[in-house]
Amino acid sequence: MNSFEEYLQNCLNNIKDSKVKEAMLYSLLAGGKRIRPQLLFSALKAYGIAEEKGFPCAAAIEMIHTYSLIHDDLPAMDDDTLRRGRPTCHIQFDEATAILAGDALLTQAFHEVLKSDATASQLVSLESLISSYSGANGMVLGQIYDLEAEGRCDVSIEALQRVHEYKTGKLITLPLLCAAVLANHEEDFEVWKSIGYAMGLSFQIQDDVFDVTSTCEELGKDIMSDAGNHKSTYVSLLGVERATQLAQEYYDQAWQHCLALRIDHSAMKPVFDALIKRKK
Numbered sequence: 001m002n003s004f005e006e007y008l009q010n011c012l013n014n015i016k017d018s019k020v021k022e023a024m025l026y027s028l029l030a031g032g033k034r035i036r037p038q039l040l041f042s043a044l045k046a047y048g049i050a051e052e053k054g055f056p057c058a059a060a061i062e063m064i065h066t067y068s069l070i071h072d073d074l075p076a077m078d079d080d081t082l083r084r085g086r087p088t089c090h091i092q093f094d095e096a097t098a099i100l101a102g103d104a105l106l107t108q109a110f111h112e113v114l115k116s117d118a119t120a121s122q123l124v125s126l127e128s129l130i131s132s133y134s135g136a137n138g139m140v141l142g143q144i145y146d147l148e149a150e151g152r153c154d155v156s157i158e159a160l161q162r163v164h165e166y167k168t169g170k171l172i173t174l175p176l177l178c179a180a181v182l183a184n185h186e187e188d189f190e191v192w193k194s195i196g197y198a199m200g201l202s203f204q205i206q207d208d209v210f211d212v213t214s215t216c217e218e219l220g221k222d223i224m225s226d227a228g229n230h231k232s233t234y235v236s237l238l239g240v241e242r243a244t245q246l247a248q249e250y251y252d253q254a255w256q257h258c259l260a261l262r263i264d265h266s267a268m269k270p271v272f273d274a275l276i277k278r279k280k
């Protein structure tokens with residue numbers, strides 16, 4: 001087990017034992033791909049900083065991502081039964097416990113960031129970024145756009161792009177910005193935002209493609225879920241071939257932006273590749 005996984009295992013140690021804590025650990029430690037932590041660590045490495053400096057912040061972002069998946073899987077949302085190769089949180093426990101586990105992971109994230117080896121001003125910036133990128137101007141807004149588009153057959157590519165810019169892109173951009181804060185390179189924010197935007201779209205388009213081209217075992221989650229929920233996707237609007245091409249185009253765009261930064265670009269390459277080739 002790598003040291004970040006060990007860190008994650010221990011970061012809820014101070015929480016009192018309860019069914020909700022059990023559900024938080026069940027979902028957090030179910031073995032996601034940890035793409036968002038990897039983005040943070042790679043960007044830190046690209047600035048010449050050890051990844052350990054980003055552990056609390058990466059754990060916080062992974063808690064928020066995990067909460068979003070728990071709530072996204074609920075019957076009121078996507079109503080999915082398999083996640084990270086296991087029954088979804090509300091199937092393993094019950095709906096009330098799953099809602100509370102999500103709430104508690106979100107709240108705990110803001111406490112977790114404070115463990116960072118950072119100045120008071122950096123901590124304020126990190127807390128502020130995390131709340132704005134995950135909240136009602138960020139990921140939550142994307143989920144609202146997603147729910148509004150459900151069941152509609154007139155969804156345009158532009159509308160779909162907006163859903164994903166917020167729903168997925170904000171949480172892909174967030175770790176890059178947090179790395180810039182920890183590295184004292186806030187002047188790079190605009191370039192990282194362009195990278196996060198393009199990588200977020202590439203990531204989500206590829207997710208839509210996997211949803212129709214992979215097996216449940218390969219993904220560790222329900223497949224054909226989008227079609228089942230009458231959701232427009234890049235695949236339903238463009239077909240698998242064009243969607244795959246588009247994922248690559250956004251990847252290339254992100255990489256071009258990355259080359260504009262004065263960092264060690266080679267440190268970013270593995271995570272870029274993991275983002276587009278990922279499965280379980």
Ligand SMILES: CC(C)=CCC/C(C)=C/COP(=O)(O)OP(=O)(O)O
Binds near residue numbers: 078143167168225
């Ligand atoms: C505030 C909330 C609940 C946000 C959810 C954000 C999110 C990215 C969900 C998963 O999207 P998805 O349904 O496209 O992915 P998957 O195929 O993994 O379910």
Ligand SMILES: C=C(C)CCOP(=O)(O)OP(=O)(O)O
Binds near residue numbers: 084
């Ligand atoms: C934004 C999307 C597509 C939800 C799934 O994200 P991941 O594919 O990163 O899920 P885990 O590996 O963390 O389970």
